[in-house]
Amino acid sequence: MTSIIRKSCIFIRSYPWVNGISILHNVKESMPEITRFISNTNMYQSKDENSKVGTSALEIYGFAQVKSKKKESFIEVLRMYESRDKYRRGHVEFIYSAMQHMQDFGVHKDLDAYKKLLDVLPKGKFIPSNRMQAEFMHYPKQQQCAIDVLCQMEDNGVIPDWEMEDQLLNIFGKWGYPLRKFWRMMYWMPKFKNASPWPLPQVLPNDPLELAKLAIDRITSVDVRRKITVFQSEDLPDSIDKTWIVSSISPDQKILLEKHPPNTPIYVEGPFRVWLKDCPLNYFILRGDRIEKPQPKPTDDDDVSNIDLPIWKSPSSKALTVDETVHEQEDGTIFSVCATGTSSRDSLLSWVRCLQEENSALANIPVLFTLKSPLGEVALSESDSIKDVKKIEVESNSKEE
Known part of the structure; x- marks a missing residue:
């Protein structure tokens, strides 16, 4: 019975x-x-009791309750979860919770942390026994969890190694979808790793001055003869902001600055933003209006009264033209680029004064500080004059003539 x-x-x-x-x-x-x-x-048994089985690990090993946010603490939480619960209940929810807190622990770009995270998944349980199970994504929740871990690695630029292939092979078998994702990553990511023409160090420096040097060097790399100089505003009299200024100017830009008409103003514009991996940095430019060059007189090809015979002309009769430099763009001429420690107007005034010491023509050119920029308004200071500069104007309504 x-x-x-x-x-x-x-x-x-x-x-x-x-x-x-x-x-x-x-x-x-x-x-x-x-x-x-x-x-x-x-x-x-109620649904609430069933849900407690899966979330008990999250309540006991909560990453938010860890006070010391470092790699050793993150690995220790993973080790405690593996040793306490031999059945690994709620391992998918535990992995997703760990992925959300990886950046807090500073391990979102650490390969060893991702390999320890994949070790949480049980071995051998999710391997399909035939191709039919494999194509229908045997244990889809666990496979999607492993794929999400690999996607987060890809977003953070972490290239896996062949030891991770052995891990995925032992967890999901040779027909698993995470292993296919791993193979695609191993094919494409090493190809794009060194594809950038502006390589950066693997670990960026924490010093803002060093980051500014890298940013200005990347922006001005179009001219190989540019010279990057670090100025200190405290070396100038009457300066308010005591900060550093990273400036770049090339010989071609100095020549363009000398040829600039004295009655035509130039503009200090910014801040603009450049990204060095995940670190943003603001920079400013010294720009002048584009000067149109005289165009040759139009000729009528059907007019036979003035036939051009090159064999009867001497070489001196030909007019010579100078090609435009890379600094002469359609929207204006770029004379210099800089980044300051405070991005304030007083630091920009100090930048112009430092450039004036090496370029005397700048003393006879009006300088306009525009407040319009893609990132908002430029921080203003109380100083409104520059020594040895002929004219300083402030365009408050950001309207260029």
């Missing part, structure tokens, strides 16, 4: 649309001697 009841319980669990409560109620009334067996079954 007990075997009949067991089979009934298995049938009800397999087909939840059957009214199992009414069936068991009739059985209990007809055979009261087996009431103890029915009362001990866990088929009436």
